[in-house]
Amino acid sequence: MARKTALDDPRIAAxxxxxxxxxxxxxxxxxxxxxxxxxxVLYWMDTPMPLHMVxxxxxxxxxxFMLGTGLMSLLFLSSGTGHDEQIEDLLKKEIEHDGED
Structure with missing residues (x-):
C-alpha cells in the first residue's frame, strides 16, 4: 500500500x-x-561587448541563476511539506541487517 504524502492533500499542495x-x-x-x-562589470572593465555577447x-x-534557484526551491518545497521524512530508506535497513552479522 502506498503511503500518502503531504502533497497528496490538495490544500497543502496548493x-x-x-x-x-x-x-x-x-x-x-x-x-x-x-x-x-x-x-x-563587463562595461566597467572596458570589455568589448558586441550585441551577441551581451x-x-x-x-x-x-x-x-534560475537553474540553481529552481533546484534549491524544490529542495525547500520537499523539506517544508514533510515529504523528505516520508521516504523509506531501504539501504539503511540493509546496512543495519549487515551490522548484526
Missing part, C-alpha cells in the same frame, strides 16, 4: 506550489539584477 511560484518570481527579478550587475551573457547568467 499552498506549497503557490509559495514555490512566488519564490521563483522573486528570484527571476534577482536573476535580472544579477545579469545587470555582470553586464555592468545576449549570450545575459541568457547564460540568467539561466544559470
Amino acid at each position: 499552498a506549497a506550489w503557490a509559495r514555490f511560484r512566488r519564490l521563483m518570481r522573486w528570484m527571476a527579478l534577482g536573476g535580472v539584477a544579477c545579469v545587470l550587475a555582470v553586464l555592468g 545576449i549570450a551573457t545575459s541568457i547564460g547568467v540568467w539561466c544559470t
